[in-house]
Amino acid sequence: MNSPIQRRVGQVFVPVRDMHASISWYAAVLGFEPGDVSHGGTIFDIPTEGETRLALDANRPDFSPSGPPRFFFWTDDMGATVRHLQGLGVTITSDVEDIGSVFFVQFLDPDGNPLMVCQRA
Template sequence: MSSPIQRSIGQVFIPVREMDRAVEWYARLLGFDPGEVSHEGTIFDIPTEGETRLALDANRPDFETSGPPRFFFWTHDMAATVGHLRRLGVRITSDVEDIGSVFFVQFEDPDGNPLMVCQRA
């Protein structure tokens, strides 16, 4: 079966309530210098590596955060990642788990969004 829709992710949007606070938190988490917010202060494009883009989105501040993480970040060093999360005071919501192909840890951003970091096994 064919489809005109490509199996490639263009951009992931993370809902946030307070843009300035979210930009600062993600800048510390991911190690980038905060830049300009666009779309009248409602969108911030996080600098990424690779083709998929990542944006903070404050257009709908009444969102729900329940459910599992909807995407994950990669790491080459899970121990360093967990240490980094602890130093930042991030709420870690799982132990590091080994499911064979990857190790992962789950945590939350200040808005309660579930996030995850994976390391290839």
């Protein structure tokens, strides 16, 4: 079957309520210098590596963060990642789990959005 839609992700939007607090939190967790907010203070593009972009989006502050993580970040050192998250006081919601192909840990951002970090096994 053919489709004109490409199987490539362009950008992931993470809903947030307090843009400046969220930028500070993501900057600490991911290790980048905060920059400028665009679109009238409602969008912040997190610097990423690779083609897929990541944005904090404050356009709909009445969202519900329920459900599983909708994407994950990669790491090469799960132990260092967990220690980093713990040192920042991040709410970690799972133990490090080994599912064969990857190890992963889940955690929450300040708005309760479920996030995940994976390391290839």
